[in-house]
Every structure is written in C-alpha cells, then in structure tokens.
Amino acid sequence: MGSDAGVVPHGNNAREVEWLVKAGVSAAEALRIATLGSADHLGLAEVTGKLAAGMEADVIAVEGNPLEDITALYEVVFVMTDGSVYKSMD
Numbered sequence: 001m002g003s004d005a006g007v008v009p010h011g012n013n014a015r016e017v018e019w020l021v022k023a024g025v026s027a028a029e030a031l032r033i034a035t036l037g038s039a040d041h042l043g044l045a046e047v048t049g050k051l052a053a054g055m056e057a058d059v060i061a062v063e064g065n066p067l068e069d070i071t072a073l074y075e076v077v078f079v080m081t082d083g084s085v086y087k088s089m090d
Contacts, residue, residue, distance in 0.1 A: 014073035021070045028067055056082070061089065 020030040039049025048056045058081040064072030079087040 014071075017066075017073060018070050027070045030070065031066065058082075 017030045017034050020033060021027055025033070036045065036049040039045045039047075051057050051059070058079070060076050060080075061078035062072045063075035063077055066072040076087065077089045079085070
C-alpha cells in the first residue's frame with residue numbers, strides 16, 4: 001500500500017484502501033492488496049506482507065472493525081514495528 005506517486009500525503013495512506021472499497025473491492029480484499037499484495041508486487045513476499053514466524057512486519061490495531069467499516073483504519077490505537085511499540089493502547 002502506498003506509493004511514491006504522491007497520490008495522498010504521507011500519513012493519509014489509509015485513504016487508498018478506502019478508495020479501493022469505494023471502487024467495489026471488498027474490505028478484506030483491499031486489506032490483502034495493501035499488505036500481502038504490495039509485498040508480492042515488490043518482490044518482498046518472502047520477508048514481509050503477512051504475520052508469520054520469521055517475517056518482518058509492522059502491526060497496527062484500530063478502533064472498530066475495518067471489515068465492517070474500512071474507515072476504522074483512521075483510528076489507529078497501536079503501532080509496532082521491528083518488535084518495538086511506537087504507539088500503545090495504554
């Protein structure tokens with residue numbers, strides 16, 4: 001998800017996933033496109049794009065269920081990258 005094309009300002013990248021849903025893609029498929037799909041297209045699917053042992057991953061938690069309302073991605077309450085917590089629900 002996200003590109004260097006400057007479609008949306010950095011920090012607003014979730015809009016791309018919302019636009020996919022508005023274009024008719026299911027929320028589940030839009031999330032797959034943003035994670036595993038992006039890693040695959042960049043040739044990085046062997047190291048990132050999914051949560052699994054030995055994989056590199058950034059993890060977020062959001063308020064609400066993005067499968068029911070994709071705009072829940074705007075309410076990030078937890079962020080972890082490289083095993084370090086950058087934003088906590090506390």
